[in-house]
Amino acid sequence: MAVICEEDGTSLQVATQHLRDLLLRTGSLFQFIGELKSPPHQELFLQARVGRNVDGIDVKLYNRALELRRQFEAKFKRDM
Numbered sequence: 001m002a003v004i005c006e007e008d009g010t011s012l013q014v015a016t017q018h019l020r021d022l023l024l025r026t027g028s029l030f031q032f033i034g035e036l037k038s039p040p041h042q043e044l045f046l047q048a049r050v051g052r053n054v055d056g057i058d059v060k061l062y063n064r065a066l067e068l069r070r071q072f073e074a075k076f077k078r079d080m
Contacts, residue, residue: 001045004030013045022051029054 002024005011014032016024024030034048 004032013043014051015045015047016051019048019051022053025053029057029059 002014002016003011004014014034015037016022022030031052031054032046032048033050034046036044037047038044
């Protein structure tokens with residue numbers, strides 16, 4: 001298990017046992033794709049299927065691109 005922390009102080013446990021060849025380093029930026037799991041009487045965690053190091057990414061630009069994509073997808077769904 002790894003714990004990822006957001007800039008706002010929130011955190012999420014990530015199960016990493018299915019990841020291969022990914023060096024997890026404290027202080028680095030990572031992106032994970034997987035399923036959110038919520039076992040009875042346990043905390044929510046992410047079962048990671050894919051993970052990658054994204055050190056060097058422009059986080060503000062990435063967040064802006066994500067926001068624009070969500071706006072586009074919402075408009076696309078309305079127009080259908």
